[in-house]
Amino acid sequence: MTDQKIPRATAKRLPIYYRYLNILLDADKTRVSSTELSDAVKVDSATIRRDFSYFGALGKRGYGYDVESLVKFFKKILNQDRLTNVGLIGVGNLGHALLNFNFHQDGNVRISAAFDVNEELANTIQSGVPIYPMTDLRKQLEEQQIQVAILTVPADVAQEVTNDAVAGGVKGILNFTPLRITVPKDVRVQNVDLTNELQTLIYFLEHYNHKD
Amino acid sequence: MTDQKIPRATAKRLPIYYRYLNILLDADKTRVSSTELSDAVKVDSATIRRDFSYFGALGKRGYGYDVESLVKFFKKILNQDRLTNVGLIGVGNLGHALLNFNFHQDGNVRISAAFDVNEELANTIQSGVPIYPMTDLRKQLEEQQIQVAILTVPADVAQEVTNDAVAGGVKGILNFTPLRITVPKDVRVQNVDLTNELQTLIYFLEHYNHKD
DNA sequence: AATAATTGTGAAAAATATTTGCAAATTCTT
DNA sequence: AAGAATTTGCAAATATTTTTCACAATTATT
Numbered sequence: 001m002t003d004q005k006i007p008r009a010t011a012k013r014l015p016i017y018y019r020y021l022n023i024l025l026d027a028d029k030t031r032v033s034s035t036e037l038s039d040a041v042k043v044d045s046a047t048i049r050r051d052f053s054y055f056g057a058l059g060k061r062g063y064g065y066d067v068e069s070l071v072k073f074f075k076k077i078l079n080q081d082r083l084t085n086v087g088l089i090g091v092g093n094l095g096h097a098l099l100n101f102n103f104h105q106d107g108n109v110r111i112s113a114a115f116d117v118n119e120e121l122a123n124t125i126q127s128g129v130p131i132y133p134m135t136d137l138r139k140q141l142e143e144q145q146i147q148v149a150i151l152t153v154p155a156d157v158a159q160e161v162t163n164d165a166v167a168g169g170v171k172g173i174l175n176f177t178p179l180r181i182t183v184p185k186d187v188r189v190q191n192v193d194l195t196n197e198l199q200t201l202i203y204f205l206e207h208y209n210h211k212d
Numbered sequence: 213m214t215d216q217k218i219p220r221a222t223a224k225r226l227p228i229y230y231r232y233l234n235i236l237l238d239a240d241k242t243r244v245s246s247t248e249l250s251d252a253v254k255v256d257s258a259t260i261r262r263d264f265s266y267f268g269a270l271g272k273r274g275y276g277y278d279v280e281s282l283v284k285f286f287k288k289i290l291n292q293d294r295l296t297n298v299g300l301i302g303v304g305n306l307g308h309a310l311l312n313f314n315f316h317q318d319g320n321v322r323i324s325a326a327f328d329v330n331e332e333l334a335n336t337i338q339s340g341v342p343i344y345p346m347t348d349l350r351k352q353l354e355e356q357q358i359q360v361a362i363l364t365v366p367a368d369v370a371q372e373v374t375n376d377a378v379a380g381g382v383k384g385i386l387n388f389t390p391l392r393i394t395v396p397k398d399v400r401v402q403n404v405d406l407t408n409e410l411q412t413l414i415y416f417l418e419h420y421n422h423k424d
Numbered sequence: 425a426a427t428a429a430t431t432g433t434g435a436a437a438a439a440t441a442t443t444t445g446c447a448a449a450t451t452c453t454t
Numbered sequence: 455a456a457g458a459a460t461t462t463g464c465a466a467a468t469a470t471t472t473t474t475c476a477c478a479a480t481t482a483t484t
Contacts, residue, residue, distance in 0.1 A: 061431040062481030097309030273462040274450030
């Protein structure tokens with residue numbers, strides 16, 4: 001909560017490190033050097049050391065990093081040590097798929113409630129997740145103390161729904177709608193615009209012929 | 213094809229501009245200034261002009277931009293004027309959802325073939341898209357001249373499948389697997405790691421309390 | 425004890441992105 | 455038609471972010 005800010009680029013690499021460190025742990029490796037890690041995750045070793053150093057001195061000079069304690073450390077940093085309940089708003093195509101999607105690689109993230117306007121869907125259970133009517137959004141989010149929401153509603157209601165969700169106490173939104181929603185400054189939005197991604201990909205494809 | 217490189221940040225904003233310009237066009241607006249656009253898309257007007265200027269002089273001084281020609285121009289730039297066929301590799305949860313997903317806002321992107329190892333699925337048609345067995349991947353991609361693939365297979369076969377796809381002529385991959393796949397340098401990969409996005413979101417949530 | 429390995433980090437460099445400031449062009453106003 | 459008001463395009467300046475270098479300090483190994 002009171003860490004100094006780490007660069008966005010670093011934050012984005014953390015899950016990648018974490019994932020690989022777990023592989024090492026499973027393989028009973030006890031130590032790893034930044035050079036070794038570098039090969040595996042394709043990130044320059046100096047960058048890795050720099051990234052790690054934002055969190056203090058995690059390694060030992062002349063030795064490297066202890067896999068187990070590093071995993072333990074990142075587990076905590078990445079909130080993998082406790083369960084984060086997530087609300088899914090909008091159970092259409094994509095929403096439905098995400099209900100089944102394995103977010104919880106280590107069981108730390110769980111979609112614990114979903115919401116939809118469709119009266120047919122509401123009050124049923126889909127893939128083990130209860131679906132509530134959209135009218136209960138705010139109430140349920142509050143009651144279940146859900147702070148993270150996945151937004152998969154049609155763009156034209158996105159802002160409206162967002163306002164509701166924020167009123168219900170949501171602090172982080174994974175936004176799958178193409179709309180750039182407006183939120184209070186203490187709420188964080190992460191946009192995943194699939195159409196955009198695909199368009200950007202096609203753009204680069206047509207206009208350059210080289211990676212990055 | 214031989215444009216000078218435009219910044220990544222600019223490329224990412226293009227679809228946003230494009231989307232809004234279409235709204236203007238639908239509303240029968242004939243002209244728009246960078247300042248107006250700025251308000252709508254929340255990007256500084258100088259940045260917008262800068263962005264546009266990478267493509268030459270698109271506006272008229274003292275006037276602004278002609279909405280219709282700008283839309284037309286971006287339509288071309290963003291390949292919205294022709295159909296791009298896309299292959300979907302892996303028809304699991306997510307894959308299935310993407311089959312129904314409305315990528316084709318303007319009918320320019322179409323998933324024209326899908327692939328799965330599951331023998332039950334193969335040779336059926338799902339959501340109007342023929343599913344081929346994974347063994348036909350390379351052949352079908354070649355035959356149908358598909359250059360863009362969406363990768364939604366399990367991580368442990370991701371690299372293998374990628375190699376096949378690349379052998380089949382794929383030049384762009386929208387990679388939904390958590391694996392960082394390796395490709396020849398003329399192939400572009402755009403990663404969409406949902407687990408990662410969610411984890412990063414949660415990380416920021418716990419560790420800061422302010423947007424960006 | 426000497427040698428090799430490896431971290432952590434200040435500082436430099438590189439890469440990326442935004443903003444300023446203004447001449448030039450055009451439209452609008454009277 | 456002259457003058458005022460807009461508005462682009464763009465070079466240059468600035469800012470921000472990210473990566474890399476380079477090496478002292480520390481630890482492990484032989």
